[in-house]
Structure formats: structure tokens, C-alpha cells
Amino acid sequence: MFLASLLVALIVPQAKAQVSREYQLKAVFLYNFAQFTQWPTNAFAGPSAPIVIGVLGPNPFGPSLEDTVRGETVDGRPLVVEFYRRAEEIKTCHILFIGQSEIRHMDEILKSIKGKPVLTVADVDNSLTARAIIRFVMENNKIHFRINQDAARAANLVLSSRLLRVADVAPPRKAP
């Protein structure tokens, strides 16, 4: 239900008042990414261990992300949202949303999760976030996302071809 209402919002022109609308959509996208991503089994403590969505930096979603995942399951796993202020605080998480303010700590962030199967999702697309696996792009007032498959492979994650169909699959931009 909420998804439908949010999708309707897709076509609404972007405005300051509707920033939260953008993040409402992005929250749904985060939930959808969980649906199209396959983690290695050792990423979880058990068969019903939750998928943890970590939000680094200030929470841009408000309550919408938690509302989106509440009661939902993906492959029998509940979804849990955790918030981190700094990179050091990152614990075990499966999806890591990197807010706009934290992009400058990219090196540090990547270092802290190096070798762990974490789907990194950057809020914006620039040279810094090119090393993230997914990054959001705004085009014609629409939310798109790009996928860095090398990064996904490096993180030992398998992204569904369906996801790839709707994404802009782009080679990683050179880091500055």
C-alpha cells in the first residue's frame, strides 16, 4: 500500500517540501534492493537472522525507512534499521546507506567494511561515490540508480539480473 502511494509520488516534481518524498522513495528502493540481492550464507548468524540496513550519518528518511521495512520479510528474514553517526560505529550490517554528509569519509567507510558482504548505497553519484556498489541518480525528477558490478563482486554479493535491467550499469568512475 505504501509502495503504491510512494510510486505515485515518483512523477511528482521535486520541491523542497518534498525532499522527504524523495527519501520516502529511496527507503522503498532500499527495501527493494534487499529483495534483489543475494548475500553469502555466512553473512548471517542463522537462517532467520535479520537483514540489517545501516544508515550512516544523519537520518534523511525520518520514520519512513523503518515504516517501510516493518513487518516485511525477505527470504524469511526480517529487516532491521540501524543508524550510525560515524564510520567507526558501523557494526554488522548488510545494506549500508551512505548519506550525503558522509561521502567525504568514503575511504574510511570502505576500509571499515572491507572484505565484508555489505551492499553499499551512496545517496549521490559523484567521483567519490563511484566505489559504492549502488548510487542514486536524479534524472528528470526521477530517481535512478547506477550499479558498480566490480564493487558488488568484490563484496561477494550477487545482484539479480532483474535489478540490473532497471539500473544504469556503469563502469566505476575514476576516483579523484
Place this chain on the structure above:
Amino acid sequence: MKPRELSIKRKIMTVTMVTTVIVLTVAVAAFMAYDLAAFRESMRRNLGTIAVVTAENCTAALAFGNEKDASETLSYLQPEPQIVSAALYDSTGKLFARYPTNLPPGAFPAKAGTDGYHFAGGHLFLSQSIRSDSKNLVGTLYLESDLRYFYQRVKIYPAIAALIMLGSLIVALVLSNRLQKRISDPIVALAATARQVSERRDYSVRAPRLGPDELGVLTDAFNEMLTRIEQHAITSAFLSAIVESSDDAIIGKDLTGRVVSWNTGAERIFGFTAAEMVGASIERILSRDRPDEERRILENARRGENRLYETVRMTKDGRPVDLSLAVSPIRDAHGVIVGVSSIARDISERKRAEEQILRLNADLEHRVQIRTAELTAANQELEAFTYSVAHDLRAPLRHIDAFTRILQEDFAGSFPPDASKLLETIRRGSENMSRLVNDLLNLAHVGRQEMKHKQTSLNALITEVITELKRETAGRDIEWRVAELPVVEGDPGLLKQVFTNLLSNSVKYTRPRQKAVIEIATRAMNDETVIFVRDNGVGFNMKYADKLFGVFQRLHRAEEFEGTGVGLAIVDRVVKRHGGHIWAESEVDKGATFYFTLAGLDEHAKHPASSRNTPGFGSGRNWK
């Protein structure tokens, strides 16, 4: 080709063609039904596959609300011409994307349907839910497929079926026309033979055997039957020729008395033709005065009896005819009596002859009686005459004898010797005559005397006779060989006369013998017991044997052997009165044997004590 031949061939052909058409129709229909079902199923599956692939490709577009991508994905359906429309609905069931895009949204169902498919209006509709990798519902796919191709296929089927039918029927026609000959040819040949047999009554033809199958067996059986019928026909012809040529009436009836066969003999005797009588009741020839006879005859035959009858039947013109009937039951092959055969012979002639003979016999009898009466009267007159003459002669003879004696005694001295000798001769002559008269009276007496019937011992009679012969036998050497003889029923006085005469004859004619042997015994001759008296006397010439038993017949001179010639006549008469007969055998100088039989002697002779035969004496002599 003859119509009958056509019919069996046409039947086989028809059966073959009908079978072929039915089999083909069923096969083609079954095949088409299967093919259409399979085609429909494959269309459905094909559409299902397209739906799965399309849904797969639309999943992320739906999940991420990417309408452009969704429309693009749907446009990939273009190479599938049968898919006339497609649509995507989001997880809330609202229309999300459509194909072709030029169709107005109103052409699509307003809301997503439930999973599944249905056929309607020549179209196949399919709804397929779309799920993410984690099986969460993200939307629904709707597809509409045109079934035109299916119906195109359905439309060309009758043409294909008709073609297959036509081709198969032509092949079946050619094949069955060729193959049916194998069945129809032997049957046609058999039918032709059967027709020949029935039309021409020619049992010598044979049906050709065209194979070793059941038809071959049938043909063999048919031929075998013809052989039997042929033999049977020959036998029948012989039998009916015999029946027809018979002078006797040979009539076949069933057990109710209905005539089944009527030969020419019957036509001749009864005057009815076979055409008139066959099928009619036998009652037409029955005599009205014998109402129950035919029923009895049928009953006897029904019991299995063969019987002969003499009866009377009526001819066509109402004339009675005397018949001898031989009636026998007729049995079928199982031995059940199914009819009666009567063989009737016209015995009218015989009957007439019999009646004539009876008449002649009666006539003859009558004449014999008259003659016998005449003869008896004559005989009695003669005997009465003889008796009276003999009786009347005795008184003058006694006078002659008495007066001659007185002359000899009272005047013995006064006669010259010659006269005395003459007187002596007169006396001897009168004595002879006296004896002769006595014998004649005796003979007459034997003929007239009432017979007594008493059990008489022959041995006792003979002992008596030998004793009485003592006077004649004194001084002679005579050996009596008397066997044990039976006791017979007869007149003892008369029987004694028989032995007295025979034995005194034997004594008389053995007088020249130094030693006389006289044997009395019985023996079996020509199946009867005969008593015989045998001596070794002078015998007689067999030339005169038939004269022996006549009165006054003497074979020897009185100077040699005295006698009156009446004795054997008396013997003959007594033996005859006892129901026997007498005869003699002899040779001159070789003795004589007198044989005689007596009525009832055989029964007595069977007594063991009297059955012994005494062998002949004089071993060198052959007595017959």
C-alpha cells in the same frame, strides 16, 4: 458374372469398405481431437512461457515503478502476432503498463485478475502474478492471445480428413477387391457346384478345393457328402427298382397310418395310384368289417414286432382282396421306430386253390367212405360166408371120420388089406380137412374177435408156447435162445397165437437139422424196435416172400412139411391188429428170420432191461 456370385462378393466388399470407413473415421476423429487438444495445450503452455518470461523481465520495473522499462519489456511481445494485448498491474491491482500502447486503457480489464487462464470468444486470456526474488508480490501480468491460428488449423482438418479418407478408401477398394476373391472364389465355386447338383441332380460333380482353411474343410465336407449321396442314390435306385419290380404291394406308412410310399405292386393290387395314396390315410383300403385290425397292426409294429397276417383289404373299385401281410417297423438312424412297412401279397388265387382242394378232399373223403363201407360190407359177407361154410363143413366131416373109424374097428377082419389102406387114407384126408376147417375158423375168429388190452409179458407167453410144443420137440436136439423181451400191451390170447405159429414153424422147418437153434430177441431197425424169430432151418426162396402171409399159400409140399397154409395168415392178422407189421428174410437152406413190430413196442423197448440186443448165432453167417 451371375447375380448370386455378385452378392457374396458385394457383401464382402461392403463389409470391408464399411469397416474401413468406420475405422478411418474413428481414427481420424481421434487423431484430430488429440491433435487439437495437444495444439490448444501447447498454445496455452506457449502463452504461459511467454508470460513467465515477460513477468520475469518486468519484476524489477514493477518493483522500482519503472513504467518506461515495463512498457519496453511488454513491447518485446511484438514478434508474437497471436498476442493481441498485454498489460501490467501493480501490487495493488492498478493498471501500470500496457501493450500495444496505442490501445486505450479502457480496452484492458480495470483490475488485475487472479492467476490462471480461460478461453473466451476465440481468445485465450491469462493472468500471471509477478513476484520478486524473495517471492513478494510486485504485480500482475495480463495477456490476451488470439486463437485464430487454432481455428485456422481446425478449419483445414476436414479437408485433410477427406483427403485421407478418399486415399484410404481407394486403397481399401483395390485391396479388398483383390483379397475378397480368396474368400468368395471358393464359396462361389461351392455355390456353383451346389446349384449344379440341385438343378441337374448330378451327384458326380465335385467342388474344387481352393485352400486349406475352413472353406477348404467345408468344400471337403461337401464333396464327401456328395460321395455319400451318390452311393446312397445308387443304393436307393437299386432298392426302389427292387421295390418297384415286386409283384407284392410294398407300402410305407408313418405311425399314424398315413401312406408315405406306394409301389407299382400296390397300384396293381389296390387300383389306387401312388399319387392318390401318398399322404392319404391307409384307411382307404381297409375293409369295413375289420374295424380294429389296422390299429392293432400299427400297435404291434410300434412295439417293434415283425408280424405276418392274413387279412382282407378293399380295392379302389370296392372289391375285397385276400392278402398276406408282412408288417415290420421302420427305424431311423437312432433305432427309433418312425414308421411301418407292409408287404402285401395277393393270395386270392391261393385261397381259391385252397378252397378247391378242401372241396376235393371232402369229396374224396366221401367217396372213400362209401367205398370203405362197400368193401367192409363185402368183406363181412365173405367172412360170414367162409365162417358158415367152415362151420357147416365140420358136421359132415365128423360123420365121415366117425363112420370110417367104426368101419375100421367093427369090420377090421372082413376087409381085404387094400380096403383097410383106403379107409386109412379117407380118415387121414378127413382129419386134414378138419384141421383146415378149424384153422379157417380160427382165422375168421382172429379177424372178428373183440381185442383185449392187457399188460402181457412176452417171455411168459414164449415159455408157455415152448412147453406146449413138447410133443413135437420130443426126441429132438433144439437150442432155445430166448432173450429178455418187453412187457407189451395187447391181447394175450392173440399174441400167443403169433408165437405158437412162428415157433412151431421153426420147429417144423428145422426138422432136417441135427441140432436146431431157435432164437427169439429184439433189435433196433430203422429207428424202431423189432422182435424177431430166427431159426437155422431149411429157409425159403425170397422170390416167394410176398406170398408167405397169404391164406393157403404154401412154399413146401405137404409130403415134406405138413401144414394148412393158414398159420402165417393168422400171425399177419394179429400183428396188424396190434398196430404192427411183419416180414421175413431167408435163403434156401440157410434158415429164416421173421421180424415183426407192435404198436407201443418202442416205449417198452426203452426199458433198460429189454434193450439188450442179442448177437446173431453161427458166427460165419451174415444176418440182415
